């Protein structure tokens with residue numbers, strides 16, 4: 001039996017195979033420029049070890065196209081500013097390797113938020129509006145709170161449970177993945193429901209379930225959620241969104257019939 005000839009990969013000067021070519025198809029549009037028309041633009045680059053979108057997009061902006069707009073602040077998955085659609089899925093671009101999603105890669109801005117330009121969206125205005133609607137801060141029992149007083153002690157296990165929900169970085173990935181958010185303009189999203197879960201857990205917060213029902217006991221709140229849990233699947237901080245949404249829905253149903 002004759003063996004099939006072995007195909008040799010072309011090699012570069014060091015004897016290593018040449019790097020894989022990556023093609024990035026990037027959404028371009030600047031709504032504040034009257035002549036701008038939404039379009040896709042393709043950039044090419046070589047793959048490299050550890051190449052994240054933070055490095056790749058900055059490289060493109062430095063060497064190929066200084067007009068490309070996108071956001072990065074922390075580069076460490078902490079600030080939430082770099083979320084974008086990578087091959088149709090919301091992700092934190094600073095924590096994503098091109099190698100894991102390439103070689104053909106489509107980048108688009110997160111849906112559901114006002115577009116600033118290209119891959120940059122204004123999540124901050126939406127998050128602030130949602131937080132104000134849901135009054136997402138601790139409502140103290142004592143209105144004359146003394147800042148010089150020693151902090152109240154909290155059971156460490158409870159503090160840990162609150163911390164678990166407090167890890168949200170308001171990146172907007174859950175909202176971008178949410179079908180209800182596309183259909184209901186005022187839907188608070190998993191991020192909003194999760195905030196209610198966080199403050200409901202906090203013993204310093206004086207609000208009752210009846211108070212929380214006033215905030216999210218509607219179709220724009222927890223009853224609009226279709227429970228398909230795309231939010232849970234894409235949350236880069238692995239927050240327990242599925243469990244929290246189900247839990248808050250049960251509590252709000254109970255509050256409605258009290």
Ligand code: SF4
Pocket residue numbers: 167168169170171172173174175190191194234235236237238239241
């Ligand atoms: S819940 Fe998760 S996906 Fe949603 S904003 Fe917070 S960190 Fe991002």
Ligand code: SF4
Pocket residue numbers: 174177178179180181189190224225226227228229230231232245
């Ligand atoms: S489970 Fe609810 S909040 Fe999460 S993506 Fe689906 S509809 Fe949106």
Ligand code: FES
Pocket residue numbers: 071072073074075076077078079080081082083092093094095
């Ligand atoms: S740059 Fe801060 S989370 Fe990606």
